[in-house]
Amino acid sequence: MTDSYSFTINNETGRIDKFLTEKISNLSRTRVQELIKEKDILVNGKPVKGAYKINQNDEISVTIPPKAPLSLEPENLHLDIIYEDNDVIVVNKPQGMVVHPSAGHPDHTLVNGLLYHTQELAKSPEGFRPGIVHRIDKDTSGLLMVAKNDLARQSLENQLANKTNKREYLAIVHGNFDNLSGVIDAPIGRNPNNRKQMAVNPKGKTARTHFEVLEQFKDYALVKCILETGRTHQIRVHMKYIGHPLAGDPLYGPKKTLKGHGQFLHAATLGFEQPTSHKWLEFSVQVPKIFQEQLEKLRK
Structure with missing residues (x-):
């Protein structure tokens, strides 16, 4: 299931990754950076860089696609x-x-x-x-x-x-x-x-x-x-x-x-x-x- 979020910046400041980890529970800054690279995070309808600093009235949209399920494959690792x-x-x-x-x-x-x-x-x-x-x-x-x-x-x-x-x-x-x-x-x-x-x-x-x-x-x-x-x-x-x-x-x-x-x-x-x-x-x-x-x- 895909999760979607949208935010309008009022008086908040700072980096977008820090802002989003505070707004969305269980979302790490590493995960935010991954979503930015995949263009799943847009600001005013456009992709941004990882170090982007938010501005007043910015419209931020976040789409979090479901992660692929982990598959457990046997591997000969010579334990x-x-x-x-x-x-x-x-x-x-x-x-x-x-x-x-x-x-x-x-x-x-x-x-x-x-x-x-x-x-x-x-x-x-x-x-x-x-x-x-x-x-x-x-x-x-x-x-x-x-x-x-x-x-x-x-x-x-x-x-x-x-x-x-x-x-x-x-x-x-x-x-x-x-x-x-x-x-x-x-x-x-x-x-x-x-x-x-x-x-x-x-x-x-x-x-x-x-x-x-x-x-x-x-x-x-x-x-x-x-x-x-x-x-x-x-x-x-x-x-x-x-x-x-x-x-x-x-x-x-x-x-x-x-x-x-x-x-x-x-x-x-x-x-x-x-x-x-x-x-x-x-x-x-x-x-x-x-x-x-x-x-x-x-x-x-």
């Missing part, structure tokens, strides 16, 4: 399967891989690789996340647990909700620490000034991260972070909040940082209760090569 039984799969996701398909990433995702590996994946309410019970960011590497049936999905989701599983991360962060361990207890929500970012926000959801400094270098440190909750970008937001943003982080870190392919963050250890046998399972994987090479440079 690194660490463990598998009748209920769960533990996979070591490489840096740069998105977990599930979305409008911006329709294929080459972890889900596409899982569908090639097995047809036994728990159904998801959204349809495009079979087996997925938790996520890690595209440029974060490491361990994920995947549910192969509905019983397993319910069990793993309950463990996440009840905070009974174990998720430990390794991160290279900026700066040195006086306190070598601590707990960051600060709610996280959408950054009101930047829709792409999350931030510590009093109106956000409860978020707790435990950290322990493992090594300190000149201007950097290696830190272990243990998640108690699992909010979007939680470690990245919390470490920035205490003045130690992740090295290489393009969204939350400084411009002068370590060279890599995004933030130096690795889901190193994962533990949970097996859904059927109730046996405790725990797995650890080494950091990827680029992470290890950067550590060796810092140690020198």
Whole structure:
């Protein structure tokens, strides 16, 4: 179904993308720019450029065509399967891989690789996340647990909700620490000034991260972070909040940082209760090569 909107500018000012994201809920600035390029946004009946600034009495028309449905195609992505039984799969996701398909990433995702590996994946309410019970960011590497049936999905989701599983991360962060361990207890929500970012926000959801400094270098440190909750970008937001943003982080870190392919963050250890046998399972994987090479440079 196509959605259409029209606005007449009165006293508003500023860029058209900012104006429309405030007027139309669930419309991001990125999506506005896409619609401008497709000439689905017109001002006074004519297409405009992405940086157009609105003027008094402008007549803006917006047409939002329906997005093509996501198709889940199996792909042989040579996944690194660490463990598998009748209920769960533990996979070591490489840096740069998105977990599930979305409008911006329709294929080459972890889900596409899982569908090639097995047809036994728990159904998801959204349809495009079979087996997925938790996520890690595209440029974060490491361990994920995947549910192969509905019983397993319910069990793993309950463990996440009840905070009974174990998720430990390794991160290279900026700066040195006086306190070598601590707990960051600060709610996280959408950054009101930047829709792409999350931030510590009093109106956000409860978020707790435990950290322990493992090594300190000149201007950097290696830190272990243990998640108690699992909010979007939680470690990245919390470490920035205490003045130690992740090295290489393009969204939350400084411009002068370590060279890599995004933030130096690795889901190193994962533990949970097996859904059927109730046996405790725990797995650890080494950091990827680029992470290890950067550590060796810092140690020198």
